[in-house]
Amino acid sequence: MYGSTFTDLALWVFYPYNGAARAKVQFIENIKLGKIGEHVGDWEHVTLKVSNFNGQLSQHNKGTWLDASELEFNVGNKPNAYSTLHGHASYLHADLTLLEKGGVGARDDTEQSDFVFNLGAYELISAEYLGSAVIEPPWLNFKREWGPHIYYDLDIELKKVRHLLPEKLKSLIDDIEKVLPNEVLGEEGPMGPKGKNNWSGDEV
Template identity: 55%
Template structure:
């Protein structure tokens, strides 16, 4: 029997105990009874990290998609909509290499010619078409061609299923700030190849939706079922995509990221009234390791989906400052000093399989 955790004057005591394969347990009772019980205490232990017997098969996955897939709402002013990966490739996306940076090559619909596996070593990256007309068209995306790429995985020891909906946007627009008034931050925040996601957590005991995760830039938020909004009075939750940046929120409205003081922050604007996407209509089960689902070739591309971006922050902020009074200028400077690195210049974003949450839990 291990150390005493707590005891009372009448002889009742709680002692810690442990076995060779468990993280810890405790036994409570009178001091004498606790001592006797601790020696023969039996602990239940999971046979493995995940029990997959309760996980949904492929037919059940599609049933769940029809019941719970979210409706994704885009801001009425959103110019940068999602597309399918194949549409992006077919409309002129290019693969660049560090070895031959001036000789990009086209990409087939399936991405079969993309480098497969490995790690993000900076040797390859994707970019928009070289032709300016084609570039502008691809930046806008194509909602009618957009697909949701589904990753199904066991969680909580196999007692629940996470269904992850990955959405691809060819382009992420510039950031917008609120410094008492709304202002554009120039090119800051722009990048090629934006991957965003939401996750449904479903109980394997009763098949009911438990909670939903909304990715928001480099992290996100879990929201309980009672706090979700449901589309058209049904069982399918809503997800609102922010203007330009495509972070997801459970309800429409304005959220200020990185507030340096009340009323000064980066705007995350969502609103109803724009276009919407049925995440079930063009759902592709891209990965479910426990079922051995054949994964698309592009999913094995572990490098960057856009080129390295870097901005002359002083130049971009200088343009904005010209229209601001002195008090607002100081607020803008404080805000920019706290912007995350990904907004000021970074390597291009990686694809879903290179994200930390692919094999782990969501980042909150």
């Protein structure tokens, strides 16, 4: 799409474990959703599209293009990205993001802390346009899932949550499933970076 006018620098991070999701139901701000969202293994990424330069932050369901002036910088020219509690999607600033509809939504929480990944300490694993200059590590071509299938009954987990709510909010529990991202509802371990739709071509 962009020809050779931009270079995408995709920074991939593997998280060993994805914790359970949490939700907001109207005036109840923080509800634990039992086992919903738990899985072993989670690949997430942040992409910098360099034209000197714009960036994209990866989020569940979508990405957002940002000008360099909108990014936070901690040390030198290294931009910050905040990874959400349990979910690991990345956001521009530390805050609460609600994936919400009709007062019911999934929480994506981020905050500043001393736990920092320095992605400046990276391993270059693929650059196809450079030919044989970069040799891909064998694990990059692992075509299977990076975690086991976790079994749980979604209806049972939602019933547990429904039991904790006031009577007038119990009927809203069924709406939670509608607003949860597919990544949260999936119990499979993830495919590696090459198995993701945004691995090949321009990231748009």
